[in-house]
Amino acid sequence: MTDRPPRPQTRPHIAPGLRDVARPVVIWTLHFILVYAALSAACAERAVASYPAAVIAVSIGTPVALVLAGWGLLRRGDQPMRIAARVTIIISLLAILFNTAPVLLLDGCR
Amino acid sequence: MQGKPVVPLTLAGVAALVLVAITLVSVWSLAHPQRDPVGNALAAMGARLDGVRSWYAQGPVEASPDWQAMRLNVPGGDAARGRLAMVEYGCGACHVIPGVASARGTVGPSLDGLARRAYIAGVLTNAPGDLTRWLMNPPLFSPETAMPNLGVTEADAADMAAYLYTLGPDA
Amino acid sequence: MNGPSTLDTYGSQTSFSSAGTGADATLVLTTAMSVAAAVIFLLVMGAVWLAWRRDRPGSVWWIWGGGVILPVIALGTLVVASTFTLAAIGRVDDGAPVIEVTGHQYWWDIVHDPEGRALRDANEIVLPLNIPVTLSLKTEDVIHSFWVPSIAGKMDMVPGRINRMTVTATEAGRFRGQCAEFCGLSHPLMAFEVVVLPQAEYDAYLEDLRSEARDADTAQLARGRDVFLNEGCIACHAIRGVAEGARLGPDLSRIGARATLGAGMWRMNVGNLAGWIADVQDMKPGAQMPSYNHLSGPDLRAVAHYLASLK
Amino acid sequence: MIDATADRPRQGPVLEELRTYEEAWATPPGWRRLSSVSHRVVGQRFIVTGLVFFLIAGFLALLVRTQLIVPENTFLDAETYNQVFTMHGTLMMFLFAIPILEGFGVYLLPLMLGARDLVFPRLGAFGYWCYLFGGLIVLASFVFDAAPDGGWFMYTPLSTKEFTPGLSADFWLIGITFAEIASVTAAVELIAAILCTRAPGMSLTKMPIFAWYMLVTAFMITVGFPPLIVGSILLEVERLIGLPFFDPALGGDPLLWQHLFWLFGHPEVYIIFLPAAGMVATMLPTFVGKPLFGYGYAVAAVVTMGFISFGLWAHHMFATGLPTITLTLFSAASTIVTIPTGVQIFCFILTLAQKRPRLTVPMHFILGFLFIFVIGGLTGVMLAAVPFNWQAHDSYFVVAHLHYVLIGGMVFPLIGAFYYWTPHFTGRMMSERLGKWAFWLMFSGFHITFFLMHITGLRGMPRRISTYPAGIGWDRLNLLSTIGSYILAAGVVVFVWDFIAHRWRGPLAPRNPWKAGTLEWLYPPIAPGHNFHAIPRVHSREPLWDQPDLLENEAHETRGLLRDAPHGRRETVGCHPLSGEPLQIVRLPHPTWIPLLTAFAVAVSFSAVLASLYDIAAAGAVAALFGFAAWAWEPSETGQTITTNDEGTLPVDVASRLGHTHIAIIGTLMIMVALFASVLFAVMFLWNVQPEFTRLAGDPDLFWTSIAVACGLGMSLVAWLARSAPMAVLDLAVALLAGVAGWALYQAVLPTDPMATALAATLWVMAGFIGTQQFVLLYWSLFLALRKVSGQVAAGQIVPEINRVPYALVTAGMLIAAAVVLAAPQLEVLK
Incomplete structure (x- = not known):
């Protein structure tokens, strides 16, 4: 082993952390990709999946995404990061609901 | 600094004026060209200005008659109607005709300065009667011409001749 | 370049007057959205005005109300309304007579297909009045876009694809359409006319397409x-x-x-x-x-x- | 361009111990200024160059409007008109909007964050030269009478060789791709600078809001630009050697280009908007005299916008015949992005409510921004409704909408920002009187020009037409729009005149002229020409408001870290990315010609490709590689320590995963992953929409594929071992395994014919991209081995080895993904 410089002491993460701000909207991204992929698989020329299969995928994925994105919504606190996390969660929940609009409002590809 | 309410009032006032002006302008721009009071008023004003301008251009009435202008007078021809007829018959596909925006054809000669030409298509003298007859049936006078018989009526031909004689008589 | 001659085209290419079911439904949506947008704009500017006059901090509930709750209600309504409109006007009627329109640089090839026999015309589409017709849109070269604002919204013609849309003309007359996707040098000179005829005249038109061209008799x-x-x-x-x-x-x-x-x-x-x-x-x-x-x-x-x- | 030493306000007595500091940070005089890598110089270069491109593009816009002033006009012929509107869009989007905003970021961020420079000054300088040379390539097309004329989004197949012969599209593709290097390098640099060099105590939540906006923007660039880079490369390759990516006859699809373009193009609009909104969020509190209301809300809005704006790209393709259900998905996503925008607008409105603001020129532009941008946002929501979009798409309604969003959302804040920060650049104030003239001319001219276009568009006028028939109902609207554009241009001229003339007419700017709270105003404008003699500890988001001692003393007497430059070296404090506590001392480079020379070599290479001189292109590329090596050759200083007055002893260039170089590698890897994902998207898209072409390609060789994966995994393992046991032999092993993996991948795709089907062609591109990654690792490892063999590396200097680990791991991950893609067609289930 070689000589190492002194390791910097790890400092406490700022509560509640950047992760809580980014997580909900990352979940939104994954949910969006899921819906887009399911619809593309069912409705493009190749028709890898059937339309009901796409609806099932979205129906299972959406509640999961809502739970994962909404986790920590009720956590209290008024530090900026905590507020940011809460607002991000709410916007992401709404956006996930909007992602389901095509499946809710239409009954087929065309 | 300028924290007085009067300044934002001015700001909002000017912004509101801009909004109102844009709304008025939008409404006006929507009006049909033929049923548009503002446009018609502007056109009428323009016509009156043209009248004033030509009155000055012609000079005092006791001056001697302009024989050149009288030579090019087409009886019964209306230059303004002739200009529109040019568009109707598709003259612009082959000729450049000043004053007719779409007429930029290069198949035949430009009709700019037509009033100064000696002959029409090299076969007819450049006189009102000959020009009118030419427009009505070019192949009759020049069997090898590329200019087709456009089926022009006599009245339309007179109008078109009148317009063509406005092109460049005084240069 | 030579420009187009003046044609009497005033108002023949506008989405403000609708002569087809697609344009009609869209115009309702357009009007509703424009009014809503104007109201929302005035409300937001009113909020700016109030904020300017105010001299003490407001409540975060303004953010929740103005930035989240009201927009979500408005947007939810919009998504539902526009999707239902879309579902109605975007439906392709497989039983309707088909007119095949193929875009070329810079003209339109038209094939009427009433009984499986291709009847060809160009640059002028004749439609029957009040009868749904399915337009089958293709291209021979680059991307063009088929747009007759008074009849329906536009649909692209994409190489390798056939896009279909069903339109119903609800008013007899002549309407102008134009290529709406930039397609090269003479893109601005790629227009066409749509002629909507009552059934009898439409049948006469098709009969005309079946017969030989007029004889050269002089x-x-x-x-x-x-x-x-x-x-x-x-x-x-x-x-x-x-x-x-x-x-x-x-x-x-x-x-x-x-x-x-x-x-x-x-x-x-x-x-x-x-x-x-x-x-x-x-x-x-x-x-x-x-x-x-x-x-x-x-x-x-x-x-x-x-x-x-x-x- | 700006050298104001002559009228620099006096700083009080120049202290003797500061002399070494002044010398260490001095910008080279005269023409050697070109070798400067200081963020102030580079930022000003970006800003001034961007402004020049803005003026050129604006002039082109006036040509467009003049052509359309009357129907059937002959002012421009169709070909020139097409070139003019294409170049107008191209220059505005690629060479003005993004570079100038990045220029403001490059200039302002270190000052706001409490750093003496950006962390990678040479990278910033290199990026600038790439931007300049790329922009010159694009502009040169005018000289060669080959200006691009396919519209700024270059749709295929109009832009393919068949329909656009000649070089015009190549000028566009090569020049723009080159200029984009600047955008992505600046993005990586800004990410590392924002996360790693903040003043002591500046945790993420004490960061100025502008830094949040720029941080999100920079991340968006790393993910958003790669699709276009991939698309441009595909199109250029199709033009040069005929691989059929976009040819439906061979299984390609013109819509693939549209997907890739708008996957970039939509986030791009937000990439342009967010920094400008960040400027508003910075200027507005200054004039209100209170902090931004709802900091946490604004942060949430920016972060969510950064993500959701990627989910909207297909709303530019509503008329292409996508399935109704897909349209609805994108329609819904396009409406929901209004929510974070609305949250942000209400943060601004509530900031305004706290106190009666001062109505300065920047404040005018902020109010103009609110007014115009809200209209643009509302028409944007209208366009999200598919039926309406079918009428408005590609009509003048869209032209109106995009100018409301871009001019309202970006140009107005930008000009406000010029009035606000110009004293910082030049030491003089711009004119309040001329500024108000500029504002009112621009504001009224803008609305006359563009508001009417909503109506023009709904009355059926398509965009991009050089002429229109008289009497159809557009004459008057166009006439008025053109008159409005002249008024708008007059406003811009007033602004530019003010920007030039204030250099001798403007009054000298006092210290903190706007009474702002952010750290960039700590020093009197332009005073030292470099940043902090000592870096103060920060306790608040508005330190100049909340820490009165900062403005009580002379600026150079401020208490803080790194009191002078005892070693004659450029140094700044590196921090923990989250807490902002000091972590290390970052050693920064002195002025050097290498970035300019390397960028020039790359420019030669790109231009040679354009001229089909491939041997010169290869020579340029090799020269660039030597440039990069020379750049990186300097000895590592890891292991040294520096004792600071307040914060104890700090290591220099710490060997840690929290170090700035490692963060930058993560940013770079985001670009690489996004590039790879774009290629993967192309593969899956073609596979999905062109099923009849998937079996024609010939089968990839699975034996060689598994060899490639094995070597990739081995390479990662060795790289991981080398991080704790740096030895030249391990570097050589990594290089060898990388080389073999690349070769094996080539053997794997060799049986497929890329000219036969588009899918096979995309597989080759995928393999080629991973091959490039392997080459980077090979080159990097050979470089490290050479340094060790030549005795350049002391014990513990393992920063490059630490950084290589994620690079190797991600590359191996790409190899595995590629193996799955190559094997999938041969699996029974998917046949």
Whole structure:
């Protein structure tokens, strides 16, 4: 082993952390990709999946995404990061609901 | 600094004026060209200005008659109607005709300065009667011409001749 | 470049007056959204105005109310309304008669297909009044976009795809359409006319497409027909009963009956026809057709008269 | 361009111990200024160059409007008109909007964050030269009479060789791709600078809001630009050697280009908007005299916008015949992005409510921004409704909408920002009187020009037409729009005149002229020409408001870290990315010609490709590689320590995963992953929409594929070992395994014919991209081995080895993904 410089002491993460701000909207991204992929698989020329299969995928994925994105919504606190996390969660929940609009409002590809 | 309410009032006032002006302008721009009071008023004003301008251009009435202008007078021809007829018959596909925006054809000669030409298509003298007859049936006078018989009526031909004689008589 | 001649086109290419079910439903949506947008704009500007006059911090509930709750209600309504409108006007009726429209640089090939027999026309689409018709949109070269604002919204013509839309014209008359996707040099000169006819006249039109083109019954028209046959025009253009099969250029069997020349750009008459044949590259730069400026004067006149006679 | 030493306000006595500091940070005089890598110089270069491109593009816009002033105009012929509107869009989007905003970021961020420079000054300088040379390539097309004329989004197949012969599209593709290097390098640099060099105590939540906006923007660039880079490369390759990516006859699809373009193009609009909104969020509190209301809300809005704006790309393709259900998905996503925008607008409104603001020129532009941008946002929501979009798409309504969003959302804040920060650049104030003239001319001219276009568009006028028939109902609207554009241009001229003339007419700017709270105003404008003699500890988001001692003393007497430059070296404090506590001392480079020379070599290479001189292109590329090596050759200083007055002893260039170089590698890897994902998207898209072409390609060789994966995994393992046991032999092993993996991948795709089907062609591109990654690792490892062999590396200097680990791991991950893609067609289930 070689000589190492002194390791910097790890400092406490700022509560509640950047992760809580980014997580909900990352979940939104994954949910969006899921819906887009399911619809593309069912409705493009190749028709890898059937339309009901796409609806099932979205129906299972959406509640999961809502739970994962909404986790920590009720956590209290008024530090900026905590507020940011809460607002991000709410916007992401709404956006996930909007992602389901095509499946809710239409009954087929065309 | 300028924290007085009067300044934002001015700001909002000017912004509101801009909004109102844009709304008025939008409404006006929507009006049909033929049923548009503002446009018609502007056109009428323009016509009156043209009248004033030509009155000055012609000079005092006791001056001697302009024989050149009288030579090019087409009886019964209306230059303004002739200009529109040019568009109707598709003259612009082959000729450049000043004053007719779409007429930029290069198949035949430009009709700019037509009033100064000696002959029409090299076969007819450049006189009102000959020009009118030419427009009505070019192949009759020049069997090898590329200019087709456009089926022009006599009245339309007179109008078109009148317009063509406005092109460049005084240069 | 030569520009289009003045045509009496005022108001024939606008989405503000609707003559088709698609444009109709869209106009309702447009009006509703415009009014809502104006109201929301005034509300937000009112909030700015109030904020300017205020001198102490407001509540975060303004952010929740103005930034989240009200927008979500408005947007939810919008998504539902627009999706239902979309579902209604975007439905393709498989049973409706099909008209195939193929975009070319810079003209439109039209095929009516009432009973499986291709009836070809160009640059003028005749539609029956109040009967749904399915337009089948293709392209021969680059992307074009089919747009007749008074009838329906636009639909692209994409290489390798066939896009279909069903339209129902609800008003007889002439409407103008134009290519809406930039397609090259003469893109602005790629328009067309839509003619909506009552059923009887529409049937007469189809009958006209089935029959041969008008005969050349004078010496000059016969000369024009011979020029057409001998000068290579038939390599690209077809005239039913005279020279069939060529599809590189527009079908000319009833060119004289169309109101316009050069894909909706010039008035159809002998003068424009002659100028077009002699110098098409000046009138429509980049068109596939070469300028036929080597024809003798009488030949040019004859072929122009012949084409104008094809009604 | 700006050298104001002459009228620099006096700083009080120049202290003797500061002399070494002044010398260490001095910008080279005269023409050697070109070798400067200081963020101030580079930022000003970006800003001034961007402004020049803005003026050129604006002039082109006036040509467009003049052509359309009357129907059937002959002012421009169709070909020139097409070139003019294409170049207008191209210059505005690629060479003005993004570079100038990045220029403001490059200039302002270190000052706001409490750093003496950006962390990678040479990278910033290199990026600038790439931007300049790329922009010159694009502009040169005018000289060669080959200006691009296919519209700024270059749709295929119009832009393919068949329909656009000649070089015009190549000028566009090569020049723009080159200029984009600047955007992505600046993005990586800004990410590392924002996360790693903040003043002591500046945790993420004490960061100025502008830094949040720029941080999100920079991340968006790393993910958003790669699709276009991939698309441009595909199109250029199709033009040069005929691989059929976009040819439906061979299984390609013109819509693939549209997907890739708008996957970039939509986020791009937000990439342009967010920094400008960040400027508003910075200026507004200054004039209100209170902090931004709802900091946490604004942060949430920016972060969510950064993500959701990627989910909207297909709303540019509503008329292409996508399935109704897909349209609805994108329609819904396009409406929901309004929510974070609305949250942000209400943060601004509530900031305004706290106190009666001062109505300065920047404040005018902020109010103009609110007014115009809200209209643009509302028409944007209208366009999200598919039926309406079918009418408005590609009509003048869209032209109106995009100018409301871009001019309202970006140009107005930008000009406000010029009035606000110009004293910082030049030491003089711009004119309040001329500024108000500029504002009112621009504001009224803008609305006359663009509001009417909403109506023009709904009355059926398509965009991009050089002429229109008289009497159809557009004449008057166009006439008025053109008159409005002249008024708008007059406003811009007043602004530019003010920007030039204030250099001798403007009054000298006092210290903190706007009474702002952010750290960039700590020093009197332009005073030292470099940043902090000592870096103060920060306790608040508005330190100049909340820490009165900062403005009580002379600026150079401020207490803080790194009191002078005892070693004659450029140094700044590196921090923990989250807490902002000091972590290390970052050693920064002195002025050097290498970035300019390397960028020049790359420019030669790109231009040679354009001229089909491939041997010169290869020579340029090799020269660039030597440039990069020379750049990186300097000895590592890891292991040294520096004792600071307040914070104890700090290591220099710490060997840690929290170090700035490692963060930058993560940013770079985001770009690489996004590039790879774009290629993967192309593969899957073609596979999905062109099923009849998937079996024609010939089968990839699975034996060689598994060899490639094995070597990739081995390479990662060795790289991981080398991080704790740096030895030249391990570097050589990594290089060898990387080389073999690349070769094996080539053997794997060799049986497929890329000219035969588009899918096979995309597989080759995928393999080629991973091959490039392997080459980077090979080159990097050979470089490290050479340094060790030549005795350049002391014990513990393992920063490059630490950084290589994620690079190797991600590359191996790409190899595995590629193996799955190559094997999938041969699996029974998917046949």
